[in-house]
Every structure is written in structure tokens, then in C-alpha cells.
Amino acid sequence: MSPIQEFDDIHVVVLHKEENAGLGFSLAGGLDLENKAITVHRVFPSGLTSQEGTIQKGDKVLSINGKSLKGVTHNEALGILHMDVGGFIMSVTLEKSLAGLGFSLDGGKGSIHGDKPIVINRIFKGVSDKNDAVQPGDELLQLGNISLQGLTRFEAWTAIKTLPSGPVQAVIKRSSNAGLVNQ
Structure with a gap:
């Protein structure tokens, strides 16, 4: 008996994702988060997903998309969720100071250009050298354990x-045609 036959509550769901649109859900858990599924x-x-x-x-x-999520970290799971031909996912460490993270945001749910x-x-220059890891146009997927998908700019x-001051793990998506900064 194959492992999938042991469970009668497993469902295969096919979602037809539009280019530059998400699937409509966020993930929790991971090998690095209390070893939770x-x-x-x-x-x-x-x-x-809601529709x-x-x-x-x-x-x-x-x-x-055929990639198993068994035994993966949270960031690895996010990378699999956000697989996209037009870009790549990476995790970077940013530094939050009293002045914030040193950049402004655009887009978000309900923006003047629609849900983006x-x-x-x-x-903003001079906030932290660590924040040079990001560049304008990078999509901000997650900060710490907070998913930013589906949020308005104000909610983000x-x-x-x-977030407390100090180092913050961020998951970003960079367009494959964007140049890399300081690499």
C-alpha cells in the first residue's frame, strides 16, 4: 500500500495561479519552528484559495507542485510556495533601528493600482548596511514570523x-531580471 492510500483525508487541489499573483494563503510551521508540520x-x-x-x-x-514539504524549514516551505518563473526567493537578515527598516513600501491589498x-x-541611506541586501522592486513576503501576503500597506x-529593534529575518522575492546589489 502506498503512503497516500493510508489516508482518506488527503486531497489534491489544483489552483490556476495568475502571473504576479499569489495562491491566496500563508503557511505556518516548519522543521525550525518546534518541528511542526x-x-x-x-x-x-x-x-x-478562498474562491x-x-x-x-x-x-x-x-x-x-510535486515538491514535498516533509522535514523542510519554514523559509524552505515559503520558497516552494512562492516558486515563480519570473523571480527567485531568498532569505536576508535586515537590521531594524529606531528609524525602522530603512525603506518605504508600495502596493498591498487595496492599493491605488488594485491588489498588489x-x-x-x-x-533610505544610512539606516543600516545590512539593509543593502534588499533593493527597490523586491517583493516583501515575510518579516520574522509575520507573513505580509494579502495585507494592505498600512497593515504591513x-x-x-x-518588530523589536535588532536583526530581522526577511523573505523576499526578486524579479529574475533585476540586478543584484553588493554581490
């Missing part, structure tokens, strides 16, 4: 303000 953390109300209707908060995610991803708009800034 990867699960659906949040289903965004206006997203593709499809099968996937619910708390569901275990076994694989995405949260992207870095402008980098509010989330940034709640």
Missing part, C-alpha cells in the same frame, strides 16, 4: 512597527 496559517478572503474553497486554515500541506504584493519602494507597516 507545514500547515495553512491563513486563507486570504479575496484570494484564489476555490477546498483549502482551510489548519490543513497540513504535504507538497506543492507589498514591494520595497525606496531605500503596522507589522513592521511591532
